[in-house]
Amino acid sequence: MQREIPQPPDPGVLNALRFGSDPFRFLEAIQARFADLTEVPLPGRPPLVIVTSPSLAHDALSRPEAFERVPAQGSATRIAENGLVQSEGELWRQQRRIMGSAFTGPRVVRYANTVGERADELAGEWATPVTDGEQRDLHKEMTALTIRVAAEVLLGERLGDDRPREFHDWMQAAGTEFEFSATTLKPGWLPDLSSGEFKRAAGGILDLSEEIIERRRDRLERDPEERGDMLALLLAAEDDPEVDYRENQIRDEVATFLIAGHETTALSLTYTLALLSWNPECRERVREEAREVLDGETPRHEHVSQLPYTDRVYREALRLYPPAWAVFRRATEDAPLGEYTVRDGSAVIVPSWSIQRDGRYFDRPGEFEPDRWERLNPDDYPPYLPFGSGPHKCVGRSFALSGATLALARLVREFDVEVPEDALDDLSVSVTLRPRIGVPVTIRRASE
Numbered sequence: 527m528q529r530e531i532p533q534p535p536d537p538g539v540l541n542a543l544r545f546g547s548d549p550f551r552f553l554e555a556i557q558a559r560f561a562d563l564t565e566v567p568l569p570g571r572p573p574l575v576i577v578t579s580p581s582l583a584h585d586a587l588s589r590p591e592a593f594e595r596v597p598a599q600g601s602a603t604r605i606a607e608n609g610l611v612q613s614e615g616e617l618w619r620q621q622r623r624i625m626g627s628a629f630t631g632p633r634v635v636r637y638a639n640t641v642g643e644r645a646d647e648l649a650g651e652w653a654t655p656v657t658d659g660e661q662r663d664l665h666k667e668m669t670a671l672t673i674r675v676a677a678e679v680l681l682g683e684r685l686g687d688d689r690p691r692e693f694h695d696w697m698q699a700a701g702t703e704f705e706f707s708a709t710t711l712k713p714g715w716l717p718d719l720s721s722g723e724f725k726r727a728a729g730g731i732l733d734l735s736e737e738i739i740e741r742r743r744d745r746l747e748r749d750p751e752e753r754g755d756m757l758a759l760l761l762a763a764e765d766d767p768e769v770d771y772r773e774n775q776i777r778d779e780v781a782t783f784l785i786a787g788h789e790t791t792a793l794s795l796t797y798t799l800a801l802l803s804w805n806p807e808c809r810e811r812v813r814e815e816a817r818e819v820l821d822g823e824t825p826r827h828e829h830v831s832q833l834p835y836t837d838r839v840y841r842e843a844l845r846l847y848p849p850a851w852a853v854f855r856r857a858t859e860d861a862p863l864g865e866y867t868v869r870d871g872s873a874v875i876v877p878s879w880s881i882q883r884d885g886r887y888f889d890r891p892g893e894f895e896p897d898r899w900e901r902l903n904p905d906d907y908p909p910y911l912p913f914g915s916g917p918h919k920c921v922g923r924s925f926a927l928s929g930a931t932l933a934l935a936r937l938v939r940e941f942d943v944e945v946p947e948d949a950l951d952d953l954s955v956s957v958t959l960r961p962r963i964g965v966p967v968t969i970r971r972a973s974e
């Protein structure tokens with residue numbers, strides 16, 4: 527029998543305001559109250575549906591024909607409108623087919639090895655006597671590391687020293703632009719009110735994407751170098767009569783991957799190092815494992831499987847601080863979901879933040895306990911969904927898991943990154959979960 531979707535007791539507009547002003551408290555309260563889902567009516571637009579049940583979450587995310595991605599609107603159309611993170615339907619299928627092989631097998635090995643080399647270089651910078659005990663912005667450091675790796679492995683581009691830092695500033699501007707607030711739930715007809723700073727950031731990312739494409743096109747013409755990376759695959763498909771690219775398609779994909787390929791990973795490394803700083807006994811276990819396995823060497827892909835505790839630490843950090851805190855969809859019809867019907871046009875939110883902190887599914891949910899992942903299988907436990915689910919599940923998941931394990935092992939092997947207790951108290955909620963202002967940390971050589 528079909529059931530009515532339950533609604534929170536207060537009027538919809540009040541709930542929208544609560545969601546806008548303190549999204550985490552709101553989502554956790556909703557999670558505690560509703561076992562399956564809830565519907566928040568909104569004035570002048572279709573309702574907001576928040577899914578709280580893990581099985582309904584996976585069900586909705588596995589049916590893109592009924593629950594589609596929300597097409598880019600307003601500011602979002604300025605960056606990578608048709609890229610893989612935003613596309614749906616036929617375009618998405620074509621793009622995933624063209625690029626699919628860039629994220630599996632040998633490319634994962636290449637990605638992990640590149641992270642190992644760049645983490646070694648970063649450790650070299652951190653180790654110089656001048657920086658010992660100096661304050662740095664951890665999020666900026668992690669952004670510089672992961673953007674270098676993404677550009678190198680996905681696009682065949684070695685970024686110099688300035689570009690990664692510039693990118694960090696652009697991402698801050700984008701984060702501010704997309705910050706969740708009461709007005710996020712405004713009617714879609716409001717004009718695009720992008721800030722000047724955001725327009726400059728979007729322009730910078732698109733210009734850089736075009737530069738990278740031109741350089742790569744030239745290099746591919748001159749010498750038949752290795753062609754397995756994502757950009758080479760995209761350029762090769764230009765000659766395929768079956769392929770139908772939209773205007774600026776390749777540029778949109780490059781911009782998408784410059785962002786998606788580094789941002790969540792940088793955030794997850796920042797959060798993991800913060801949690802390790804607050805849990806020194808866990809940090810000591812990571813260090814012992816890293817010293818034994820890496821034995822002073824540059825980390826490589828084959829080390830990943832020998833670092834099970836570091837992997838558990840990373841998985842647990844992704845549970846408490848999922849960089850993609852929620853996944854958003856829109857119902858394309860009156861769509862059945864479990865015993866309920868989600869109304870056509872509803873905005874649907876699947877919040878990994880609150881599902882992953884629900885005491886029904888995790889003992890002591892607020893505690894950082896990496897060893898819970900000895901008992902639970904993170905790859906097959908429905909309430910754990912930091913990489914999403916269904917056909918749009920993160921294509922870079924293997925990159926992130928192997929690369930982050932190696933980066934953490936390498937850095938923790940040698941350093942104590944001391945993060946203030948309140949460093950993550952002020953997170954801004956935009957498309958991702960970001961520290962609003964940096965994460966100032968002190969870095970010290972760990973004793974042998």
Ligand code: HEM
Nearest residue numbers: 610611786787790791794850912913914918920921922926
């Ligand atoms: C800790 C790191 C990461 C997290 C937490 C994360 C999270 C996610 C999530 C939740 C989704 C699903 C979005 C949706 O259903 O609409 C997703 C999709 C995606 N991710 Fe990641 N991601 C990470 C790393 C990466 C990396 C390293 C790359 C690129 C190399 C990447 C590229 C993508 C792309 C292209 C999609 C869209 C896939 C599709 O629709 O086919 N991500 N990611």
